Amino acid sequence: MKRLLVLVLLTAVSGSTRATAQQDDPSRLTVQRIYGSPEFAAQPFGPSRWLGDGSAYTTVEPAAEGAGREIVRYDVERGSRKVLVSARHLVPAGDKEPLDIEDYVWSPDGTKALIFTNTQPVWRLNTRGDYWVLDRNSGELSQLGGPEAKPSTLMFAKFAPDGRRVAYVRENNLYVEDIGTAKITALTTDGSRTLINGTFDWVYEEELMNYYADGWRWSPDGSSIAFWQLNADSVKSFHLVNNTDSVYSRVIPIQYPKVGETNSAARVGVVSAAGGPTRWLRIEGDPRNHYIARMDWAASSGEVILQRLNRLQNRNEVMLGDARTGQVRTVLLEQDSTWVDLVDDVVWLDGGKSFTWVSERDGWKHVYVVSRDGKQIRPVTKGDFDVLDIQGIDPKGGWLYYVASPDNPVQRYLFRTRLDGKGKPARLSP
Known part of the structure; x- marks a missing residue:
């Protein structure tokens, strides 16, 4: 019996020693080492x-x-x-x-x-x-x-x-x-569950704003704030059943317009940062059948630039709105029989005299420079290829950096070209 007990103890000590050695061995990769530490x-x-x-x-x-x-x-x-x-x-x-x-x-x-x-x-x-x-x-x-x-x-x-x-x-x-x-x-006092100032409802957050529902902008001089206001009083509720976080389930109403149902009505206003009345931009058309999908200051504290989509999202109107009078004018129109994309690469050039734009108007996705009044539209990139991504725009140096695959669709390259459209693009990546 004593011999058996000694043998068991020696076996246990030996096993423990081997386990310790394995744990101390830096060359040994174990499941415990990977996931347990x-x-x-x-x-x-x-x-x-x-x-x-x-x-x-x-x-x-x-x-x-x-x-x-x-x-x-x-x-x-x-x-x-x-x-x-x-x-x-x-x-x-x-x-x-x-x-x-x-x-x-x-x-x-x-x-x-x-x-x-x-x-x-x-x-x-x-x-x-x-x-x-x-x-x-x-x-x-x-x-x-x-x-x-x-x-x-x-x-x-x-x-x-x-x-x-x-x-x-x-x-x-x-x-x-x-x-x-x-x-x-x-700056506003009328906000409620259905009247939303400075942020968005579900549709704008999900479908238009890439999930980030920041709905207001400081003016460059800090004197004013431009913001979205959404009126969701006619949007019907979709009822979700939550049966996961408590003993009894509960119903959560979410305002959610289904296809063909009433959308929120959106408008853009400008208010003094010191408080006072809001100046609303006077945009024609039914606000419940259009989306004000983008808004920012237009290289000054006097005007804002808007992108307005129709409900089918195949027509994008680029507008400039006067912050003092509320008057709005359309300077550029993008439309297609299917749909059009929003443009997030709007950069003002020449002290606000022109801006960069991305369009498929010639059948390929290219970068353009558009005059502030929209009368001049000059291509920056040209050719039978798509600009896949804009990596940077250098207004001071006059350069555009973009990714494209002009020769082989499975290979992406970084290019640089002049914003004035002169010269040939240079490939920067090997």
Whole structure:
């Protein structure tokens, strides 16, 4: 019996020794090592932001000591690392733990950081949460929204061009908050479940805005804000049954227009950042059978540029709207018997005298430069091929960078060509 016990103990010790040796052997790959340890886990990166002239960028990394994360700066040329915002600077007064940085942006002068945290989903993305401003000079950390703001109700906060104010959407209304005085000015007050200011309903978010429902823009001089307003009072509800998160199921009504049913009515308004009446752009046609699919300032604080689709989405009207009078004029029309694409690569050139445009009007997808009045449309790229992707537009240098497959459809190359259309494109990738 004693011999048997000794044999069992020796076998156990030997097995344990072999297991330990296997675990300590760096050349041995096991299922436990792959999935049961963080050794092979992908390391997260970002959110990252370029600084100034592009010589450095910032990103978010775990704090060197303690809980939380910090914002660090990396020099592109030298690779040097510097902590700009440590986790201890992100601890609100009265709390012990730092804010969890889910996103952030810098003020134009780089002295303030706008921190997005405590987020909640709206449709697909976490676009609703709390915003805090950190002043790097004073170290002051302050929450936006005021005492009336409920937790996780602010959306799409952005610094004004002067960096002294922040505007945001809260419960379907627009607000501007002065960072220094904490004074909050309501720009709209009529927001409700069916009247939506500065953001979008399900259709716009899903079908037109690539899931990111930011529905307002600062003017370049910071004096005004242009925004969408959607009226969904005639959109019928589709009822979803939620039987996954509680003992009893519940019905969730979602406003969802089926084919041929009534859409939301969209319009664009311009309001002073100091408050006051909204100037609505006077766009002809039934707003429930058209989509204002894109809107931004047109290289000045006096006009906005719009792209309006008909409901069939085979007609895209490019319009310029006067921010002071509300008058609108069409400067470019794209139409097809099937459908037309929206254009996100609109870049203003020559001080706002012209803009870049992407069109299939000659049967191939090419880049054009269009005069502000729409009377001149000049091709930048030419040939029997499609521009697959625009990688960059350099207005100052006068260059367009794009990806195309002009000779072999299974090979993609990076090209550079002049925006004035002169010369031949140069292939940059091997």
